[in-house]
Amino acid sequence: MDPKRELTSVDLAALVRELESLEGAKVDKAYLYGDDLLRLKMRDFDRGRVELLVEVGEVKRAHTVAPERVPDAPGRPPQFAMMLRNRLSGADFAGVEQFEFDRILEFVFERDDGTTRIIxxxxxxxxxxxxxxxYEVIDCLETVRLKSRTVVPGSRYEFPETRTNPLSISREAFGHEMDDSDTDVVRTLATQLNFGGLYAEEVCTRAGVEKAMDIDDADEDVYDRLYGAVERLAIDIRTGNVDPRLYVERESDDHDDDSDDSDDATERVVDVTPFPLEEYAEVAAEPADSFLAALDDYFFRLELEEEGEPDPTEQRPDFESEIAKYERIIEQQEGAIEGFEQEADALREQAESLYGNYGLVDDVLSTIRDAREAGHSWEEIDARFEEGSERGIEAAEAVVDVDGSEGVVTLEIDGEHVDVIVDQGVEQNADRLYQEAKTVEEKKEGALAAIEDTREDLEDAKRRRDEWELEDEPAEQAEEDGEDRDWLSMPSIPIRENEPWYDRFRWFHTSDGYLVIGGRNADQNEELVKKYLEPGDKVLHTQAHGGPVTVLKATDPSEAASADIELPETSIEEAAQFAVTYSSVWKDGRYAGDVYAVDADQVTKTPESGEYLEKGGFAVRGDRTYYYDTPVGSAVGIQCEPYTRVIGGPPSAIGGQAATTIELEPGRYAQADAAKRLYRRFRERFEDDSFVRKVASPDRIQHFMPPGGSRLADDSS
Known part of the structure; x- marks a missing residue:
């Protein structure tokens, strides 16, 4: 018997009853693993921590899991997970419903700023x-465009056509559905009544009706017995009268001993149901306290059986927990740094707004100081401003609050509230805000130093994990001494992560081993020219507008720069293809464009007299070498050594560096949709598909894709 990998409509009907008990739980965080496993971390007043898993890939399930069985948090939350965190953090779980009798669950979450539905x-x-x-779609894992329904961001979510719900059908309607069939009883229950094969057989068995009976031979007495069995099933589900069972098959390797208690007996789970099934009368069954607990146990054991249980004698250190801890710390530190940046920017903007509204601010401050010198109280001054605001006086309208205890007046300037000290002039107040921004910047510098220390700890943990896994590889693999391994057919691939300094840019290594980096936006273009351009490097750019600054590095930044290095022509041509591929040429659906290359010393950020360089721009002095009609070319691959990661770039460059690659060309699929297609294709190629989930999520794949629409080069769709 093949193990169940998808929940049935009956399972979901029973599941909803138990999930309703979690109403009121608050959402802490959302996680996305690969493109098919969603995790919601919640807190319930009675139960404490609650973990909800939803999987929609080859395994399709939705249930709570024990906290100790939760997978480690992925290092970099993808955009979908970040969107969920923004919408759900602190939200209350308001309920869950099954759509009709379909395999669709609708989770509802409420927060003061609105309702979010996860379908x-x-x-x-x-x-x-x-x-x-x-029901307006904010985002979805898969876009659906069918004649019958559409599910795309920005549109209204469309449910599939309504199906017959056998758990709420009347006796008369039940008879009509059966009469409309032209097959046997069990197939009618499975299709017309939407029970599916297993529960259609169960209904027949409970009703004492022959499964293979032709529908034409079924009379009203047969219908009554079948409907009675269906009704009893429906009542048990509606009232929560479940008695879950986890079914296992036991096999013994000792053929001389038929006992199930043999030491050599092995077990494998095959199904989990909300109540005992007569169809499984001959299959060993284990009871559970709740259907949620049974589901958790079933899918946990199924995963262990399919991946193989770890050997408890290995005493392997829990590197994953240590790595996850450092990643959580880094995430918090990054949030703090971002907060410091925003706070400093806001303070500088306030200072500039004071200068931009100098006359108004000075008028308010002078009015308050004159009133105080005349002996008026702060309350009187506040009341005078309120009167002036009602008469439409601009300076009075800008006053939001007067705090006499602190000698501070709050002004609304350019839509922002700014606290101004009355005893200081406009210049002094602006200077104070600039100084406060500088202090915040110093805090940011301290946080940056701290995050570097944490990153070192993270890299150390990853290095120790990689060394452990390398030592643990089979001897025959270690003795291959450089021979090519068949990574695609390996049942388990050790993870060796590395986050190089250039990972936030666009990048690839040429077929000659030289690093090429390109900016993702104007800020990064600016940074590349100012910080990373060194003697000996080549700079490439497309003639078309909207291309990245592309730098072909002659040396690593940690090495001494040298203008004497002669870069291979093959590397320059690959860098040129990279430059044109990530420009507007690809986005416009064109297949070639012109690129020029110059030496590093020809590039300057100083414009000619009377000229202006926008952010990310640069000026070129001297002759340029042109590469006309350079073809676009992009491939994404998965590298397995020396590190396990996604790489991307010109096909000629990454083909020899990856275990497998997929080429792209301009096409109609949005970047996110194309990334998901690539992800599924990679999972099909690797025997160890869990490896693909860990290192090559759609979000990481998208990191290496050209801007605009794409299609897989070998995909006819």
């Missing part, structure tokens, strides 16, 4: 759609 499709390809309270 989980546990059929077909599987999907998770996030909508607002009016």
């Amino acid at each position: 989980v499709e546990l059929f077909g390809q599987g999907n998770v759609a996030v909508t607002d309270g009016e």
Whole structure:
């Protein structure tokens, strides 16, 4: 018997009853693993920490899990997870419903700023759609464009056509559905009544009706018995009268001993149901306290059986927990740094707004000082401003609050509230704000130093994990001495992560081993020219507008720069293809463009007299070498050594560096959709598909894709 990998409609009907008990739980965080496993971390008043898993890939399920069974948090939350965190953090779980009798669950979350619905499709390809309270799709794991329905961001979510719900059908309607069939009883229950194969057989068995009976031979007495069995099943589900069972098959390797208690007996889970099934009367069953607990145990054991249980004698250190801890710290530190940056920017903007509204601010301050010298109280001054505001006096309208205890007046300037000290002039107040911004910047510098220390700790933990896994590889693999390994067919691939300094840029290594980096935006273009351009480097740029600054590095920044290095022509041509591929040429659907190359010393940030350079721009002095009609070319691959990671760039460059690659060309699929297609294709290629989930999520794949639409070069769709 093949193990169940997808929940049935009956399972979901029973599941909803138990999930309703979690109403009121608050959401802490959302996580996305790969493109098909969603995790919501919640807090319940009675139960404490609650972990909800939703999986819509090859396995389709939705249930709570024990905290100790939760997978380690992924290092870099993808955009979908960040969107969920922004919408759900602190939200209350308001309930869950099954759509009709379909394999669709709708989770509802409430927060003061609105309602969020997470609609989980546990059929077909599987999907998770996030909508607002009016069912407008915010984002979804898979876009759906069919004649019958559409699920895309910005549109209203469309449910599939309504199916017959056998758990609420009347006796008369039940008879009509059966009469409309032209097959046997069990197939009619499975298709017309939407029970599916297993529960259609169960209904027949409970009703004492022959499964293979032709529908034409079924009379009203047969219908009554079948409907009675269906009704009893429906009552048990509606009232929560479940008695869960986890079914296992036991096999013994000792053929001389038929006992199930043999030391050599092995077990494998095959199904989990909300109540005992007569169809499984001959299968060993284990009871559970709740259906949620049974589901958790079933899928946990199924995963262990499919991946193989770890050997407890290995005493392997828990590197994953240590790495996850450092990643959490880094995430918090990055948030603090971002907060410092925002606070410093806000203070500088306030100072500039004071200068920009000098006359108004000076008028307010002078009015207050004159009133105080005349003996008026702060309350009187506040009242005078309120009167002036009602008469439409501009300076009075700008006053939001007067705090006499602190000698501070709050002004609304350019839509922002600015606290101004009355005893100081406009210049002094602005200077104070600039100084406060500088102090915040110093805090940011301290946080940057701290995050570097944490990153070193993280890299050390990853290095120790990689060394452990390398030592643990089979001897025959270690003795291959450089021979090519068949990574695609390996059942388990050790993870060796590395985050190089250039990872936040666009990058690849040429077929000659030289690093090429390109900016993702104007800020990064500016940074590349100012910070990383050194003697001996080449700078490439497209003639077309909107291309990245592309630098072909002659040396690493940690090495001594040298203008004497002669870069291979093959590397320059690959860098040129990289420059044109990540420009507007690809985005416009064109297949070639012109690129020029210059030496590093020809590039300057100083414009000619009377000229202006916008952010990310640069001036070139001297002759340029042109590469006309350079073809676009992009491939994404998964590298397995020396590190396990996604790489991307010109096909000629990464083909020899990756275990497998997929080429792209300009096409109609949005970047996120194309990344998901690539992810699924990679999972099909690797025997160890869990490896792909760990190192090559759609979000990481998208990191290496050209801007604009794409399609897989070998994909006819």
